[in-house]
Amino acid sequence: MDTARFLGGEIAAVRARLREDFGAHCWFVETEFANGALGHLDLIIPIRGDMEEGFQIFGEHGSVQGKVFLPWFHKASQVECFSNKDRCYRRPLGEDAYTYKLQIEGLPTPSFTASPSMGQH
Secondary structure, three states: OHHHHHHHOOEEEEEEEEEEEOOEEEEEEEEEEOOOOEEEEEEEEOOOOOOEEEEEEEEOOEEEEEEEEOHHHOOOOEEEEEEOOOOEEEOOOOOOOOHHHHHHHHOHHHHHHOOOOOOOO
16 A cells, blocks of 8 residues: 555555455455546455565556565665657666665764765655
């Protein structure tokens, strides 16, 4: 839900269905955002595969798809963006996915220079 709210904004309404089969619980959630956009969320527990959060966003000028893995696996996220303007896909390079190490490495910069942390607004 946090990822959906971060990407889509406040959630105004949901309608959820649950299916239990083969020892798994599967929720499918129809979502209406406060801005009028519609969404679909699903949650499967236990997952039989690589643990991840994912998203697909389709808009007027393109789309974004992403697979974000749990941070303790130290795997880079896979993100792909499509621009309708130039009809090209773009994929950011995720060469260093060790999030805790990156946070520690980035700590001295704002402490000594009074500048904001990387990724901070």
